[in-house]
Amino acid sequence: MTDANVLIIGGGVMGVSLMYHLAKAGWSDVVLTEKNDLTHGSTWHAAGLCTHFAHNPTIQELRATSVRLYRDILPAETGDNCGFHRSGAMRITSNPDRMDEFAHVAGLSRFTGYDLQMLTPGDVERLHPLAQIEGLLGGIFEPDDGHVDPTLATNAMAKVARQNGATVMRYNPVHGVRREDGTWVVQTEKAIIRARHIVNAAGTWGWEVGHMMGLNIPSVPVLHQYLVTDTIGAVADRITQGLPELPMIRDPEESWYVRQERDGLILGPYEKHAKAWSVDGCPPDFGADLMPPELDRVEDIIMMAMARIPALETGGIKSVVNGPITFTPDANPLIGPAHGLPNAWLLTGSSMGVMEGGGSGWFLAHWMTHGAPPMDALAIDSRRFGNWADRDYRVEKAIECFGLQFGVHYPHEERPAARGKRLSPIHDLMVERGAVMGAAYGWERPNWFSHKPGDVAIPSFRRSNWFEPVARECNTVTTAVGLADMSVFSKFDVTGTDARAFVDSIGTNRAPRTGRIGLTHALSTAGGVESEFTVTTLAEDYFYLTSAAAAEERDEDLLRARAGGFDVTITRVTDDIGVLAVMGPNSRALLESLTSDDLGTWLSVSDISVADIPVRALRVSYIGELGWELHVAPDQMRALFLALERAGKTHGLGYFGAYAMNAMRLEKGYRAWGADFTTERTPAETGAGPLIKMDHDFIGKAELARRMKADDRWEMVLLEVDAAEVDPYYAHGVYQGDACVGIVTSAAHGHRTGKTLALAYLRNRLAREGLSIDLMGERLQARILDKPPFDPGNERMKQ
Structure with missing residues (x-):
């Protein structure tokens, strides 16, 4: 019997990084068990690419932390080189939408402090002389990017962890996991290990270890190939001349990356139709193994890469790597507490294992040590998928994510695979009435309503085809009465x-x-x-x-x-409960035509009967209009909807979706959880000071009190933005002159007020004049509003 404070299952870069960071944080009795040897699975055969490019600040920090760890920290601690090459990297494109995306990421990076630079075709040619620039619009350059030797980096972390008291048990597969007397008991090949905490960092085996823990881990191994060339004369000549290493280059439209490998090149294609592998469990003897090459699957991508970098054609193929990497339904890792299990954690599912591994271990170690993540965890939280994420879902989404590895990340993007997992009782009625659906935690919910059968949202960084329909929905709610399905709560x-x-x-x-x-x-x-x-x-x-x-x-x-x-x-x-929202100045008249019960006062709840159907009526509104949420049994929701619809014809009833709701709540300055409210900021900084009552005990009270008095506290403000045909959405820098003083968390055009509005945090609270927002490289003037522009006295809601 072996006792551990923490047992980490999995010896890839993710698990070893956690062991390293916990040991350095002073945790005792940290044990890591590995089925084979360290790095076996997917770490050992990774191409080792490291980048700062990301659409989310937390993901970007995972990647930036990994770079600092591999490049600076580990070599200083161990005296050994991790094989990190600071080559820089670029992404190139012939797609105007991609240039918008690049400009957005460059803007976010200026806020986070990372130097990502927009490129012209001439810049591309200067930085990468082997690349042809015909047809290119430009690109983005990441000067601090590079690549690392995955095995050297992982073993360096293991070395430091052992020096700090951690234990590694190699060739020690896990056979069973159970909970006993408040402790985790893990049966391994060599010992029974009793642990206070367990961490599933099993990567390729993450689904299987999760099954032992009683969890549904929505990850799937997918086969990824890359090829390594023999000597390429043009690359060898550069080495002879003492020229710097070529920067990595990616063409996301053609779905490939190329980096220098000694005097040759590595070419990594991502085919559009990925091949899932061992979905229901890996072969027992699988370790540091590869699959036979299947270059016919990626031949078209190889040809496109050779056209862009003709030197690729001059080198023969030295080797082909074809091995599994894991994908989650959104391609982000699963990091954080395991749902419903005490002292159980996930650190798995990363399709970018080496790129994010060093930072992921830091992130979870901080969470385990301090009881809170170091940054907003929503994009990587291990609980962002529920049991509705079944086998079909995880496979379909993993294949979709692999194929869209280089897809444009549009704002308000809705990807089509594996939809329809959770449906409201009136889903079909919403679709019949023109609802264009979006996905929210597996639910299908109306985003907006179209008058055109079969209409879909056209993805864009600019105003899309739903702009005018949303304006109509807002007008209906403002002048008459709107109906919305809000069952996703x-x-x-x-x-x-x-x-x-x-x-x-x-x-x-x-x-x-x-x-x-x-x-x-x-x-x-x-x-x-x-x-x-x-x-x-x-x-x-x-x-x-x-x-x-x-x-x-x-x-x-x-x-x-x-x-x-x-x-x-x-x-x-x-x-067990569906929700219909009835909102607008005619909402009272509509409900009074269907009930004689008292409809209550603002912020009251009543059990009433509407059209002879029992409902729990909450008089509350997130959009600034008179309205009610009607909470009803699912088997009664359809009848309630139809009764409201029939009675509503004389009151101008229409429908509204999530996009209209977002626009209207911003006109009231209302904050949204997950966008404006996050674990990084206190409610006082976010503007919820009136809801803070310090006369009772609650978790975080002492830190809240301290941070409310801190000089470095941030402040959320509502901005009116001088936008024309392009509206902000999120993660844009807020500037005062040349200084980036804040960041937008949510934004939209307010159709009732005719104003484009944004909620933003100012990290410099004194920067209140002369503000602008960087929207894809264009500066838009912005002004702080002292009060919401729509009905600041709340008179409409209280009628």
């Missing part, structure tokens, strides 16, 4: 004798009195916003909580983790 019942005390304790605000509705923010130990709950008090021992769709597993974990010591029962009721 996460929903929880909290009952029991301690229900009020418990709900008080979970967040910064106290629970409202019986029959009323309130809002509370649950904090991390660092004082940032973990979750936002709408709290409806049905009785002193019965509270109804709703939150964002994407927060369902996170919020359930939070509620259950904080219920210790309270006599409460927590029940997830998301699928």
Whole structure:
């Protein structure tokens, strides 16, 4: 029997990075078990590319941290070179939309502090003399990018971890995992290991280890090929002349990358139709193994790469690597707590293992050590997929992600694979009425409504074909009455004798009195916003909580983790309740035509009958109009919708979706969880100060109090932006002169006010005049609004 404080399952770059960072953070009894040898699986055969290019600040920091670790920190600690080559990297394109994407990423990188530079075709030719520039519009250059030897980097981290007391058990596969007496018991080949914490860092075997833990791990191994050439004369000549290494080059439109490898080149193609491998479990004897080459699958991509870099044709093929890498449904890694399991963590599913491995270990080690992630975790949180992410879903999405490895990342992008996993009871009725659907945590929800049958959103960085339809929806809600399906909310019942005390304790605000509705923010130990709950008090021992769709597993974990010591029962009721929103100045008249019950006052809840159907009516609005949310049993939702629709004809009833809702909530200055509220910032910084009641205890209170007084605290402001045909959306830098003083978190055109609006954090709170937003390289003037531009007195909601 072996005891461990932490048992890490998997000895690839991700697991070893976690071991390294935990050991350096002072954790004792850190044990890593590996089925074969370190780096076996996918790490050893990786091409070792490292980049700073990312569309999300957290993903970018994972990658930048990896670069610093491999390039600077590990060589200084070990005295050994990790084989890091600071070659720089470029991405080139002939696609105007891609240039918009590059400009957006370059703008984000100026806020995060990384130097990404836009390129002209002439710049491309100067930086990479072997590349043909015919047909190119330009590109983006990442001067600090490079490539690393994956085996050297992983073993360097293992060396430092061992020096700090960690233990590595090689050739020690896991055969079983169980929970016993509050401890994890793991049966391995060589020993039974009892551990306080376990971490699934098994990569290629992540699904299988997750199955042992009782988890659904939505990752799939996909085969990726790259070829290594023999000596190429043009490359060898550069070496002879003492010229610097060629920068890595990627053409995302043609779906390939090329980097220098000694006096040859490596060419890595990503075919559009990937080949999933060992979906339901890897072969028992698989280790440092490869598959036979299948170059016919990527022949067309190879030919395109040779046309762009003719020197590729002059080198014969020395070797072909064809091995598995894991993909999640969105190609981001799974990092964080394992849903529903105490002291269990995930660090797996990375399609960019070496590129993100060093930073991923740092990220999870911080989370485990401090009880909160170092940055917003939403893009990588291990609980962003639920049990609805079944086998078909994970396979279809992994194949889609592989094929779109170099796809344009449009704002408001909706990818088509594996849709329809969670449907509202009125899904078909919404589609019949022109709903163009989007996906939210597996749910299909209306994004907007079209008058054209079969219409779909045209992806763009500029105003798309849904701009005018959304304007019509906003007008309907403002002048008459709009109907929306909001069933995607996460929903929880909290009952029991301690229900009020418990709900008080979970967040910064106290629970409202019986029959009323309130809002509370649950904090991390660092004082940032973990979750936002709408709290409806049905009785002193019965509270109804709703939150964002994407927060369902996170919020359930939070509620259950904080219920210790309270006599409460927590029940997830998301699928047991549908929600119809009735909003607009005619909403009262519409409902009064279908019920004689009292419809209540602003922020009240009533159990009423509408068209003889029992509903829980919450008088609350996220869009600034008079309105109600009608919470109803799923088997009654269809009848309720049809009754409202029939009665609504005389009141000008129409439909509205998520895009209109987003535009209207910004006109009220309302913040959104996951975009504006994140774990990085306190609710005080985000503008929710009035909802903070310091007269009761809650997790994160001390840190919140400290940060509220800190000189370096940020401040969220509502900006009016001078936009014309291009509206901001998110992650744009806010400037005062040449200084980047903030970042946009959400934005849209407000159709009721005719203003383009953005919520943004100012990290320099004193920078309040002369502001502008960098929108894909163009500076748009912006002004801070002291009050929301639509109905600042809330008169419309309280009618």
